[in-house]
Amino acid sequence: MPPVAESSLEVREDFPIFARRFDGRPLIYLDSAATSQKPEVVISALTDHLRNHNANVHRGVYALAQEADAAFDLAREKIAAFTGAQRQGTIFTKNVTEAINLVAYSWGRANIGSGDAVLITEMEHHANIVPWQILCRERGATLRYLKVDERGELSLEALESELARGDVRLVAFTHVSNVLGTINPVAEMTARVRAAGAVSLVDGAQAVPHMPVDVDALGADFYGWTGHKALGPTGIGVLHARPEILDGMEPFLTGGDMISSVDFQSATWNELPSKFEAGTPMIAEAVGLAAAVDYLCALDMTRVRVHERSLTAYMLERLAEVPGLRVVGPPEAEGRGGLASFTIEGMHPHDVAELADRGGVCIRAGHHCAQPLMRCLGVGATARASVGVYNDAADIDALVAALHAGREVFGLGGS
Amino acid sequence: MDDLYRDYILEHYKRPQNFGELDPRDLEALEHNPLCGDELGVHIRVKDGRIDELRFHGHGCAISQAAASIASEELKGMELQDVGRLDADWMIELLGIPVSATRRKCALLNLKVVRGAVTGDDSWPTGSA
Numbered sequence A: 001m002p003p004v005a006e007s008s009l010e011v012r013e014d015f016p017i018f019a020r021r022f023d024g025r026p027l028i029y030l031d032s033a034a035t036s037q038k039p040e041v042v043i044s045a046l047t048d049h050l051r052n053h054n055a056n057v058h059r060g061v062y063a064l065a066q067e068a069d070a071a072f073d074l075a076r077e078k079i080a081a082f083t084g085a086q087r088q089g090t091i092f093t094k095n096v097t098e099a100i101n102l103v104a105y106s107w108g109r110a111n112i113g114s115g116d117a118v119l120i121t122e123m124e125h126h127a128n129i130v131p132w133q134i135l136c137r138e139r140g141a142t143l144r145y146l147k148v149d150e151r152g153e154l155s156l157e158a159l160e161s162e163l164a165r166g167d168v169r170l171v172a173f174t175h176v177s178n179v180l181g182t183i184n185p186v187a188e189m190t191a192r193v194r195a196a197g198a199v200s201l202v203d204g205a206q207a208v209p210h211m212p213v214d215v216d217a218l219g220a221d222f223y224g225w226t227g228h229k230a231l232g233p234t235g236i237g238v239l240h241a242r243p244e245i246l247d248g249m250e251p252f253l254t255g256g257d258m259i260s261s262v263d264f265q266s267a268t269w270n271e272l273p274s275k276f277e278a279g280t281p282m283i284a285e286a287v288g289l290a291a292a293v294d295y296l297c298a299l300d301m302t303r304v305r306v307h308e309r310s311l312t313a314y315m316l317e318r319l320a321e322v323p324g325l326r327v328v329g330p331p332e333a334e335g336r337g338g339l340a341s342f343t344i345e346g347m348h349p350h351d352v353a354e355l356a357d358r359g360g361v362c363i364r365a366g367h368h369c370a371q372p373l374m375r376c377l378g379v380g381a382t383a384r385a386s387v388g389v390y391n392d393a394a395d396i397d398a399l400v401a402a403l404h405a406g407r408e409v410f411g412l413g414g415s
Numbered sequence B: 001m002d003d004l005y006r007d008y009i010l011e012h013y014k015r016p017q018n019f020g021e022l023d024p025r026d027l028e029a030l031e032h033n034p035l036c037g038d039e040l041g042v043h044i045r046v047k048d049g050r051i052d053e054l055r056f057h058g059h060g061c062a063i064s065q066a067a068a069s070i071a072s073e074e075l076k077g078m079e080l081q082d083v084g085r086l087d088a089d090w091m092i093e094l095l096g097i098p099v100s101a102t103r104r105k106c107a108l109l110n111l112k113v114v115r116g117a118v119t120g121d122d123s124w125p126t127g128s129a
């Protein structure tokens, strides 16, 4: 008998989109690694802000503007507290992509020079590759990669020997791989990076929505994540950093709000975090994301992780029943986030996803913005199923049934 | 019977016509589908202003592989000057299945690469549909 995922968080009704029908069928959403669905509390926090409390922040003296200010400040407090970060070290960006670019431009340009090296890993999303390629090209630095082993993991020894070469100034890596699912040993890695006198940046896009994250305990100099994958709206991301390191950096985008004073020829910078938030910030989006973190806190991130881990274990077991199916990444659910990327012999991943949709199941296929990793894995693309708080074992059953049916369409036999 | 994955589509996918490489060759091009990272290349041998031999290589989904296979039969013997006039409608009609917006590039990748090899124009083919 197949194992049964012990827990369902029973929260699907909190998410209005699951009331929709597609050709009369319910929505079976297994693409939360791309973006999450939104609970009613987030949607209503956004609309309530726009209906009742909308004004620009930081400039108004009237009551409504003060409400908007208070809402924006409270949102930042909550979002910082959610990940154990400080308020002044919590900067709002458009998404995690912008958070990484901010570091590459502001910190990177001042601290990376010719002969220096930036170390990233083979499992990075393009968002954590391309900014470093550009920086290294511009500064005459070299970009090196930590290898991913057959289990889909990084090696601490390899990290140590890279650091021992003495030229590494920055190490940037993902907390959880969006393709392999691998959960990297962030604290062990940042400790080694710090000991070598280098700076660390962690891409938390696939971690913060799915497990307890305490950026202080993880010890990263920079830690970024993105709101839309964490039940929040699009248009807001977060960069956490120690205030001391931010104090020493030049601004990224410049203009209004980020200045202290502007003269005809020069300007001085506002205090943190405003120094890194040029122009009118994402006010409604921050309020929406704060509602999302409130919701996740109420669910309890430890429970969220337990739920998703058991669902992932169930998914790995059930996927193994499909003939010709090969999952990439760590073999056990313990070491992986809530996702599984896979290939099926004799079917291209795009066709797998298209046929899953015939069974009403939403999964993603492609290179998942990780083309270097695809090359290491020796595949052009994979299909990927990923879970969120609203999924349960029945969703996995529907996926597996759809994959069996898809194989039949392709005339692939029983085994 | 599936609308998209018709028997002949799957037949071409599993046993594509004119796949491989040509050496020597007169024209060649290689293209990527930016959405999925799939790759399709073509080698062409020219004789008397016509496509004499043509081989595709690369990897892709059933739609892109079947489209290349089906098109290859039509392209062999075609005058080079006619290749530049082939558009998306030609390819979609030849394929004979309803191609959704998300799969359009899969169906058109082979024509893009062939037109690129022959005319140097590597823009995506357009059509009325």
Ligand SMILES: Cc1ncc(COP(=O)(O)O)c(C=O)c1O
Residues within 6 Å of the ligand: A033, A034, A095, A096, A097, A098, A125, A127, A128, A174, A176, A177, A178, A203, A205, A206, A226, A369
């Ligand atoms: C690991 C990882 N990093 C970065 C990103 C980019 O996120 P965003 O597009 O929100 O900046 C994603 C999501 O696609 C991701 O999975």
